[in-house]
């Protein structure tokens with residue numbers, strides 16, 4: 001198997017003729033090599049699972065391995081959505097082209113999904129189960145076909161794998177046995193991905209009253225949930241950026257997934273096996289950020305009894321992720337600009353110029369152009385950083401389908417983590433989630449669902465189990481006794497204090513988060529809260 005090709009993003013795969021248009025993957029047969037069922041699908045997929053993203057590549061690795069081991073010409077992987085009783089082809093699917101969608105019972109793959117048994121078609125010309133319209137659409141000639149169910153550990157059919165054209169002419173009984181072993185491994189792999197919650201035929205999590213509106217499975221990035229057009233646009237940029245060393249600037253409200261996207265760029269880049277190092281500019285007092293970034297030489301300051309590497313050096317060969325980029329103090333902005341432009345820097349107290357071999361990804365929730373206008377941010381650094389700009393949409397703009405996917409994803413994750421069995425999210429709970437505007441975005445949703453998973457009774461998440469807090473501005477307006485904006489009796493200090501308290505409440509007392517939302521440093525917040 002050409003494992004290298006599997007590690008490339010989906011858009012980078014070479015696919016043959018029109019067949020590629022239907023999202024099918026090809027692998028040259030190697031008839032000279034004796035396939036062994038002990039060859040592990042899990043092994044081929046392992047690097048993708050630990051990297052946690054680029055699900056397309058993972059699925060391709062799974063299919064490539066099985067196609068290769070069974071010396072078939074091609075393979076198609078379908079994912080089964082038990083609730084709508086449909087199947088979708090997913091492997092190496094090109095976003096601009098329709099995927100194959102079948103109903104249960106339709107064609108050979110649909111029959112296998114419905115009945116859960118292997119079907120071997122040794123001669124398509126004489127077998128009525130074969131639907132010749134596929135070949136007409138693709139220009140490919142299918143001669144023989146082996147189609148098998150992929151099950152999860154609970155025995156549910158979650159996928160169907162179809163192998164086309166045995167290199168030796170026909171698939172035999174031994175091939176069928178091997179295929180079942182490999183399909184078993186593929187089931188374990190699929191079960192470890194974020195797709196799994198969406199695929200279970202009779203999953204433990206029902207979203208009440210929502211069967212018809214329920215979206216089909218998403219499959220773009222493992223662990224990154226969301227198929228809204230806004231997120232698809234983000235994935236497209238991530239794919240393009242990943243293959244290069246270009247600096248990326250991610251902008252988005254707190255909790256929209258900026259770090260997750262930064263990691264996705266890294267793990268899909270050629271630097272993936274080198275470190276991903278994060279610097280958070282808000283968690284450190286100003287004086288320490290330079291030391292954190294560039295390290296210091298011995299004797300640079302009192303107590304510096306040996307020289308120490310900074311994060312730029314620690315990230316050498318890999319990616320430096322600068323979180324809360326907008327908080328970077330002006331003098332350091334100049335030094336970072338030099339790193340981006342000339343790939344050079346010096347340690348604190350050092351004279352030797354060190355070469356930086358890093359890719360930089362920056363993230364901020366701040367409006368940098370406005371900061372530039374106020375003289376708080378360097379314009380040259382801004383343009384140098386936003387070679388690839390990515391804007392993450394707030395959760396409230398991602399649409400109902402994405403919210404539901406995320407709810408399912410987090411219910412599944414936290415039910416597993418806390419070993420709770422959750423059967424249902426009630427209609428009232430869903431209505432409450434859909435009505436909330438999530439100022440804390442996905443992090444707020446995630447924390448809310450985790451809490452509900454732990455605290456709910458009887459395996460059902462109800463509206464009362466959701467610890468959703470009222471948005472600060474709405475809260476201030478609604479509290480009749482509290483300070484009102486425009487009240488001539490109010491001092492600025494009182495108004496500021498009230499606003500800080502409202503934001504803190506919205507952040508459930510998390511001061512770092514509140515400082516971020518208020519656009520001030522944590523130390524400043526602590527000072528303002530005062531004794």
Ligand SMILES: Nc1ncnc2c1ncn2[C@@H]1O[C@H](COP(=O)(O)OP(=O)(O)OP(=O)(O)O)[C@@H](O)[C@H]1O
Nearest residue numbers: 223224225226253254255256257258259260442443
């Ligand atoms: N699309 C997504 N699918 C699944 N989980 C997500 C998604 N986006 C964000 N999350 C989860 O939400 C939480 C917040 O994400 P992350 O830390 O990346 O946000 P952020 O924008 O960097 O936040 P901040 O600005 O506060 O640093 C994390 O636990 C992350 O795993």
